[in-house]
Amino acid sequence: MTSATPYRFHPHGDTLTFEWTVQDFDGEREFTVTGTCPVCGCSMTHSFGPIQPTVAKGGFLGRRKSPAEPEVWSMSCACDGYHQPRPERLGGCGALLNLAPPPAHLTTGG
Numbered sequence: 001m002t003s004a005t006p007y008r009f010h011p012h013g014d015t016l017t018f019e020w021t022v023q024d025f026d027g028e029r030e031f032t033v034t035g036t037c038p039v040c041g042c043s044m045t046h047s048f049g050p051i052q053p054t055v056a057k058g059g060f061l062g063r064r065k066s067p068a069e070p071e072v073w074s075m076s077c078a079c080d081g082y083h084q085p086r087p088e089r090l091g092g093c094g095a096l097l098n099l100a101p102p103p104a105h106l107t108t109g110g
């Protein structure tokens, strides 16, 4: 297997459906996606890190309730492929991906 795709900043227009997993750490949730980059074709796993649940109490009186419509999550390709010329400390092929949000049962239930 060669990774012939050169590193290039490349916004990818489609919304992708990756596989979501979630872990709980002391009340914070860490979302991880697994899928295949449509630009370079490598599979990857990317963690979004601990994400605090939506504010549950205090401090934001008067703030509008956010709409229930699903948001698209964006991330850069995070594969381990060898795409050059790539800036140091960055991974992937430079593609900017839009992901369908995690399913509701991962973002709500406990």
Ligand SMILES: [Zn+2]
Pocket: 037, 038, 039, 040, 041, 042, 077, 078, 079, 092, 093, 094, 095
């Ligand atoms: Zn890629």
Ligand SMILES: [Zn+2]
Pocket: 003, 037, 040, 041, 042, 079, 080, 081, 082, 083, 092, 093
């Ligand atoms: Zn790749």
